[in-house]
Amino acid sequence: EVLLVESGGGSVQSGGSLRISCAASGFTFSRYSMNWVRQAPGKGLEWISYVSSPSAMTFYADSVKGRFTASRDDAKNSLYLEMNSLRDEDTAVYYCARDVAVLRFFDHWGQGTLVSVSS
């Protein structure tokens, strides 16, 4: 069974930093590209980053470019999102999602981790 489990969310002050993780199991992690998608409270879904496999090439939405860095460790079956210069509008549930191809569609999602940014 494919399982994606996010962790590391929490409360942080505006301007601060946070690193969230996504632990994968039930599939060969190194063969799949991965994404981060977030959802602000009561709002819709927003794609924010992509990490390819195996080259770990990354793409970002303009809203986080230059502030967030996505990475992966295939030896640990893990995906990461380093978030810097956090703003109030970054408050959201952050989901990791497995990509079927390059920015195609997402066939499995984690349960999400909540990041709250307050000024």
Next chain:
Amino acid sequence: QSLLTQPPSVSGAPGQRVAISCTGTSSNLGADYDVHWYRQVPGKAPTLLISANNNRPSGVPDRISGSKSGTSASLAITGLQAEDEADYFCQSYDRSLSGVVFGGGTKLTVL
């Protein structure tokens, strides 16, 4: 404002058919990129419902279907059931953004 436009809400009685539209632009659906659909029950993660316009993953009943034509797409649910009450999101790729885009979401209420 999303590049994929969905109605905020739709509703239907049990047993009826409902359709949720997703209108794109020449940089996403109109550029021949596929549309995909997700269902999200409040408080839970999204799940894939339809991929590549009209393909149902294993476990999705055949009373749920998708279609796409030009810059428009539609998700249809027939034989509405109480369990269908959820939020539905369409998704595609946008070449002007060089990234994934989601519709704003549609809340389906079963009356």
